[in-house]
Amino acid sequence: MSNRILLVEDDLALGQQVVDTLSQAGFDPHWVQDGDAARGLNPDDYRVIVLDLMLPGTYGMDLLKRYRTKSEVPVLILSARDDTADKIRGLKLGADDYVTKPFFPEELVARIQACVRRPNLVGTERIIVGAIQIDLERREVTTSDGTLSLTPVEFEILGLLARRKGSAVTRDALVDAALDTAHDNSRRTLDVHISRLRGKLRSDAAQLETVWGIGYRLSEGS
Amino acid sequence: MSNRILLVEDDLALGQQVVDTLSQAGFDPHWVQDGDAARGLNPDDYRVIVLDLMLPGTYGMDLLKRYRTKSEVPVLILSARDDTADKIRGLKLGADDYVTKPFFPEELVARIQACVRRPNLVGTERIIVGAIQIDLERREVTTSDGTLSLTPVEFEILGLLARRKGSAVTRDALVDAALDTAHDNSRRTLDVHISRLRGKLRSDAAQLETVWGIGYRLSEGS
DNA sequence: CCCGGCGTTAAGGCTCGCGTAAGGTCCGAG
DNA sequence: CTCGGACCTTACGCGAGCCTTAACGCCGGG
Incomplete structure (x- = not known):
């Protein structure tokens, strides 16, 4: 850049x-x-x-x-x-x-x-949250179980959650960022992707917590 | 810091x-x-x-x-x-x-x-009143007993009280802010939520005081 | 043409929060 | 002191929100 x-x-x-x-x-x-x-x-x-x-x-x-x-x-x-x-x-x-x-x-x-x-550009393109490492450039995610490959949508979701790590992210924001916003009914779609994400995160799935009535949050397992 | x-x-x-x-x-x-x-x-x-x-x-x-x-x-x-x-x-x-x-x-x-x-992390939208810390962005509340998770309604109530910290807040204002205003009978509902809030605040519950005939106030525990 | 990967939809079951009811307690006025 | 109204608490059922599995349709490459 x-x-x-x-x-x-x-x-x-x-x-x-x-x-x-x-x-x-x-x-x-x-x-x-x-x-x-x-x-x-x-x-x-x-x-x-x-x-x-x-x-x-x-x-x-x-x-x-x-x-x-x-x-x-x-x-x-x-x-x-x-x-x-x-x-x-x-x-x-x-x-x-x-x-x-x-x-x-x-x-x-x-x-x-x-x-x-501003000093933010240091750790560019790579976000670490707890045991999960996300390389935005290489489009690669590593967890404590090793490297795992995500689909585009899954990656977008995880990426947004990671950029806002620690904060609760609205379902709408996630849908808007990751899904084709054309058909906005069926918000259940997001659930499915989250579910699959958790499945792939395996032992680190606990870091992806649901914030009831709001959305989701990616937190350091700490 | x-x-x-x-x-x-x-x-x-x-x-x-x-x-x-x-x-x-x-x-x-x-x-x-x-x-x-x-x-x-x-x-x-x-x-x-x-x-x-x-x-x-x-x-x-x-x-x-x-x-x-x-x-x-x-x-x-x-x-x-x-x-x-x-x-x-x-x-x-x-x-x-x-x-x-x-x-x-x-x-x-x-x-x-x-x-x-900028420097990532906390600092935005955070209200501290006594031992209670409310992070509006993370949607997370920390007390002297540790982090506790609130339901949406409870969070809204505590949020409004925190924003007006030190002042008495009307029951009506709280109901209006936190509850689905459709059915506004049964004003006892707010009591229940307050009660549950106090239960979760545990040792800091004293900061959430009742203002008789008016509503509630969130004060620094001094 | 078939097949695997992917996004999406449908459906069932489950958790959880909300509202209401009911009984008790606290407060202030008379 | 007594009474009434305001407030607190516990308990419980319903419905909303969520999770998961399964299956469908749309591509791309072989």
């Missing part, structure tokens, strides 16, 4: 300006003008995502929520209104910063650099 | 306000009024440092530089002037965020939580 930055911004003049500034600062900006286009992109392809809240198509907040269920990528919100309630909502949803227009491009760059500087 | 936060702020009224807000949000603020006092402290003792730039004694920027050479602690700058040059300078020096006065205390809290969320 290089210095690629995703900019979601519908204002043409402003977008161009930001792109120029970012390029000049050594980043590699990737600019999309509309929320629906941004929807299909993989957040993990970018170092930072700069997101305008007021967008045609998908509303910015939805995008943020969507990215957050899939990834840990830093998201920086760009907004026309200097609305405190909005700010709080955005930051609560996991945004890393919030900049209101108008702003000086240099400020935006400085804030992006502040995001990137 | 707990939720200790260092606040460096010379304005007495504002400082007190921030301290109150932070406490209420479950943090443990530690307030010093002057830069020279802050100079001797070990930044690693804190989860986040909130730093006013305009200080008597050591100038705020110097403090920031000093902290940065010693530690990776997130620093959030508080400043009276909305000066872009200052912002950029602060962020370049390694500050994680920059808030200009006047601001709403809730915004500050949200930004602090965004900072804290």
